[in-house]
Amino acid sequence: MKLSTILNFFILVFFTLLFVNDFFPDTTIASILTKKIILLILVVLVIIQLALDKGQYKKMSKKAYVGLTLYTVGLWIVLTLLGGQSQIGLSFTSPLFYIIIVLLGLDLLRISRQSKRDQPEKK
Incomplete structure (x- = not known):
């Protein structure tokens, strides 16, 4: 499996966690993974994805x-x-x-x- 596919999967997972955190802020997951942490992880994953693509538009x-x-x-x-x-x-x-x-x-x-x-x- 390609690294970019794995990164895209994790981007989708953390995007989903961000939505769940927004709709259900009182859950255990929301107390462990705050919106700021999820956003930080998403930004890092997207930067890594862009670095792997070497600036090429796909x-x-x-x-x-x-x-x-x-x-x-x-x-x-x-x-x-x-x-x-x-x-x-x-x-x-x-x-x-x-x-x-x-x-x-x-x-x-x-x-x-x-x-x-x-x-x-x-x-």
């Missing part, structure tokens, strides 16, 4: 982008349904939720159209 595949988007929104929904309440104000009643959903939908539509345009026409 375009995320459309499938990975859609998966990451659905994971983030799904995590938001599941944590809310489990009874969590975001400390930074993420909720279904917030207009921010609907603005983000619309923007993500438009961005996914843009990526879909762009990938169709970039594919060579089949004859």
Whole structure:
């Protein structure tokens, strides 16, 4: 397994822990791993990932982008349904939720159209 794949996995794990910590701040995990510690770890992991890529831009595949988007929104929904309440104000009643959903939908539509345009026409 490549090191960049392992780093991406740990970035996703700590991103998830950050969300869980925000929605459930009174849990044992939240008292051990505070938001500041998780953010510090995330920053270090991203810096290591960028250093391994040697500054080259790697375009995320459309499938990975859609998966990451659905994971983030799904995590938001599941944590809310489990009874969590975001400390930074993420909720279904917030207009921010609907603005983000619309923007993500438009961005996914843009990526879909762009990938169709970039594919060579089949004859």
